[in-house]
Amino acid sequence: MQSGTQFTQGLRLAMDDGPAWTVEAVRQVRYHVVGSDHLFSTHNTDLLDGCPEAPLRAGERRLVVIDENVEKLHGARIREYFAFHDVRITVLVLRADETVKQWDAVSRVVDAMNDFGIDRRREPVIAIGGGVLTDVVGFAASLYRRGTPYIRIPTTLIGLVDAGVGVKTGVNYSSGKNRLGTYAPAKVTFLDRSFLRSLDLRHISNGLAEILKMALIRSEDLFTLLETHGPAVRADRFQGSTGTLARAADAIFADSIHLMLEELQPNLWESALERCVDYGHTFSPTIEMHALPELLHGEAVVIDMALTTALGTLRGDVSQEEAGRIFAVIRALGLPLWSDVLEDRGLLEEALRDTVRHRDGQQRLPLPVGIGRHRFVNDVEPAELEAATRVLRQAHEAVRHLPAGTLVGA
Structure with a gap:
């Protein structure tokens, strides 16, 4: 074979200094996110036909992994559905929360x-379950025989709008949030808001935190929807009990997912490390792991967002009026502004150091610019974090006497 470089369909052989090969290949990724309320109504066939690569037919079988709480509330109905369609299922009931996400x-x-x-x-x-359950199953499926297909049916709001629409899987390791994980898209994710009827309001608020994230970094219109209709939609658990609530719930739900997918699709494997959807996820992994089981994931995320809103006010990127609106909406959605773990002065510095390691040596910290826009910075200092913490504590003290879900100033 002659010396030099030859190319054959992505395979390159260089002979100048001995044989060496470079292999280049592209694998297409295609997955579906399908809205389908009352998915397990016996006459709903979306689950049978909604995955073109693996349709479900009578006489076939499936392994179903279900969260133990979902099993208690909906297990009989789910089994009835599969029996009605002559699908044999083997069910694994799994406890799934952050304390056992291992x-x-x-x-x-x-x-x-x-x-x-x-x-x-x-x-x-x-x-079938919340974001923890679908993360665990997705991770296991991605490992088994180097990749086994799976279908997600999230049953919590945070699963519907955040954990269920991306491609990441993971479990916690030691004190690290999602330290073990893979990129493994489900073949299809079915979004069924009827599951939310059985959730307590705290878990509705938990999912609203991730919706608020998209509003603060991408869409002032979505923020205004949350400001105007968020508390009522929360109380109604996104069920659309009236025409006004239905329109508001539909808009909040669809807009947040569309914005999320717009951000994820060009960068599924996170080769670009400046990701605006990392907003709220700089300090929150450390806050959440230190506060377990006190804080839910979305609650830790919203504390991170409140802190960086305070940081934005100190930098002049967020006005006092805008910060007041943001803090008021956080409270109105039943979310916290503060956790006592922030009293540990070294915690935020530790969190930032861990984030820098995760983001290839730079902070790449998304900060809000007003409401609905953002920018990335790499120069946040410990003294600035302390000052932002003081601002946040003052905001918390001003509203702590009000019950969660109260719109400040209303």
Whole structure:
């Protein structure tokens, strides 16, 4: 073979200094996000037909992994659905919350797949539960035989608008939030808001935190929707009990997911590290892990957003009036402004150091610019964090006597 470089369909051979090969390949990624209320109504066929790559037919079988709380509330209805459509299911009931989002949970799912004898080409695992459950199942599926397809049916608001629409999976390791994980899109995610009827309001608020994130960095219109209709939509659990509530819930739900997918789609593997959807996720992983089980994920995220809003006011990027509106909406959505873990003066510095390691040596910290815009900075100093913490504490003290869900100034 002659010396030099040859190219054949992405394969390059260089002979100048001995043989060496470079392989280049592209793998297309395609997944579906499908809205389908009352998914487990026996006459709803979306689950049967909604995954073109693996349609579900009578006589087939599936492994179903279900959150233990969902099992208690909806297990009988889910089993009735599969029986009605003559699909044989094997069910693994799994406890799934942040305190047990560890390798042991992944191992249980892998054991279930192995015992089931899953055909990884045409028998996708079905995961039914909140974001923790779908993360665990997605991670296990991505590992089993180097990739087994799975279907997500999130049952919490945070699962519907955040954890269920991206491609990341993960579990916690040691004190690290989602320290173990993969990029593994589900074949299809079904979004069924009827599950939200059985959630307590705290978990509705938990999901609203991720919706508020998209509003603060991308859309003043979405923020105004939350400001105007958010408390009532929260109280109604996104069920659309009246025409006004239905229109508001539909708009908040669809806009937040569309904005999220717009940001995720060009950068699914996070090769670009300046990601505006990291807003609220700079300090929150450390805050959340230190506060477990006190804080839910969205609650930690919103404290991060409140802190960086305070940081934005100190930098002149967010006006006092805008900050007041943001803090008022946070409270009106039943979310906290403060956690006592912030009293640990070194905690935020530790969180920022960990984020810098995660973001290739730079802070790449998204900060709000007004409401609905953002910019990235790399120069946040410990003294600035202390000052922002003092501003946030003052805001918290001003409203702490008000019950969560109260619109400040209303």
